[in-house]
Amino acid sequence: DAMVIQNPRYQVTQFGKPVTLSCSQTLNHNVMYWYQQKSSQAPKLLFHYYDKDFNNEADTPDNFQSRRPNTSFCFLDIRSPGLGDAAMYLCATSREQGSTDTQYFGPGTRLTVL
Amino acid sequence: AQKITQTQPGMFVQEKEAVTLDCTYDTSDPSYGLFWYKQPSSGEMIFLIYQGSYDQQNATEGRYSLNFQKARKSANLVISASQLGDSAMYFCAMREYQKGKLIFGQGTELSVKP
Numbered sequence: 756d757a758m759v760i761q762n763p764r765y766q767v768t769q770f771g772k773p774v775t776l777s778c779s780q781t782l783n784h785n786v787m788y789w790y791q792q793k794s795s796q797a798p799k800l801l802f803h804y805y806d807k808d809f810n811n812e813a814d815t816p817d818n819f820q821s822r823r824p825n826t827s828f829c830f831l832d833i834r835s836p837g838l839g840d841a842a843m844y845l846c847a848t849s850r851e852q853g854s855t856d857t858q859y860f861g862p863g864t865r866l867t868v869l
Numbered sequence: 870a871q872k873i874t875q876t877q878p879g880m881f882v883q884e885k886e887a888v889t890l891d892c893t894y895d896t897s898d899p900s901y902g903l904f905w906y907k908q909p910s911s912g913e914m915i916f917l918i919y920q921g922s923y924d925q926q927n928a929t930e931g932r933y934s935l936n937f938q939k940a941r942k943s944a945n946l947v948i949s950a951s952q953l954g955d956s957a958m959y960f961c962a963m964r965e966y967q968k969g970k971l972i973f974g975q976g977t978e979l980s981v982k983p
Binding site for chain 2: 861
């Protein structure tokens with residue numbers, strides 16, 4: 756009974772070749788998040804959706820895009836991956852955006868850029 | 870300005886002993902939530918425990934308890950009876966009222982010795 760699912764778990768891409776990471780949830784939560792986590796660092800929020808409303812963090816590079824076609828699915832598109840984009844990408848969900856709402860994370864996708 | 874501080878980059882504990890992981894935070898918002906997550910080497914962020922700023926009692930979840938000292942702005946995680954499977958990175962995080970973003974500390978790597 757997985758709640759937040761990410762596919763694939765490991766992704767290898769080439770420098771400059773577009774890549775899409777996917778996330779799905781069975782919790783029916785309103786909010787979905789994408790975090791980037793580089794080695795030995797804390798996760799960094801890239802953007803989030805509240806329902807269909809997209810919220811981009813100010814320092815998220817334009818190279819990163821996201822789509823949420825329905826409540827259950829959210830995608831992270833990296834248009835032209837650079838070596839510096841190699842990282843763990845974590846998807847999370849929460850029921851609402853309040854301070855009491857727990858974010859539940861998926862298992863992550865580890866991206867390698869060759 | 871860093872809002873979550875974890876001053877212990879690494880900790881060792883003997884199996885079956887208790888361990889305290891430190892976390893201090895900074896916010897001017899009276900309404901906030903504090904969270905602890907465990908991240909094993911596999912990469913998944915596992916939610917452990919939550920404490921709300923208005924909660925009168927310290928949160929407990931099985932072997933995990935949160936030592937919440939509001940005046941000191943600290944939210945230390947206590948793990949009782951450590952197990953080998955507790956070896957992981959532990960992140961303290963804060964969420965302010967009506968802000969989607971989780972702010973993470975830098976993490977503490979816990980190693981449990983047999």
